[in-house]
Amino acid sequence: MKNLILITLLFAFGTANAQKVFSVNYSNQADIKVFVTKYSNQADLLVYKVKYENQAGQNDGNWFFTEYSNQSKKKIYFVDYENQADLKIYFVEYSNQAGWRNNSKKSLLY
Numbered sequence: 001m002k003n004l005i006l007i008t009l010l011f012a013f014g015t016a017n018a019q020k021v022f023s024v025n026y027s028n029q030a031d032i033k034v035f036v037t038k039y040s041n042q043a044d045l046l047v048y049k050v051k052y053e054n055q056a057g058q059n060d061g062n063w064f065f066t067e068y069s070n071q072s073k074k075k076i077y078f079v080d081y082e083n084q085a086d087l088k089i090y091f092v093e094y095s096n097q098a099g100w101r102n103n104s105k106k107s108l109l110y
Contacts, residue, residue, distance in 0.1 A: 019056045019109065020064050022072035029069075030077035032108050035085035043090035044102035050095065059109050061098030074109055 024030050037043045047061050056064035066072045079085050087108050092098055100106055 019059055019062060020053065020066050020072045020074075022066045022069040022075050024069065024075045024077050027077045027079070029075060031074045032076050033079050033084055033086045034076045035079050035082045035088050037082070037088050037090045040090045040092065041101075042088060044088045044105045045090075045100055046092045046098050047089045048092050048095045048098040055095075057098070059106060061092075061100065062095055 027033060040046055045061055047063050050056050050062050050064050053064050053066075056062055069075055082088060087105055
């Protein structure tokens with residue numbers, strides 16, 4: 001019984017720092033400026049949009065888009081040009097495809 005409680009607590013605290021993002025309307029509101037690339041090999045991070053908050057990862061590319069900014073860990077702004085971006089991403093179809101291609105940018109999402 002104690003093991004079950006411990007596992008439940010670890011899971012609850014593990015998901016508390018999930019990769020939750022909110023897309024803002026203005027660049028000055030953002031923590032990170034993001035550009036969506038046309039091809040996966042151009043991206044720093046391959047991102048999979050999860051449907052539910054508890055599916056979000058911990059800086060592994062599985063993102064949950066929150067409804068309100070205060071629910072998110074990071075606020076992002078989508079820029080129109082690659083040279084304006086702090087981070088280049090590519091949206092993938094499956095969660096197992098998500099992940100970092102450029103580890104030097106990983107600190108942006110901590």
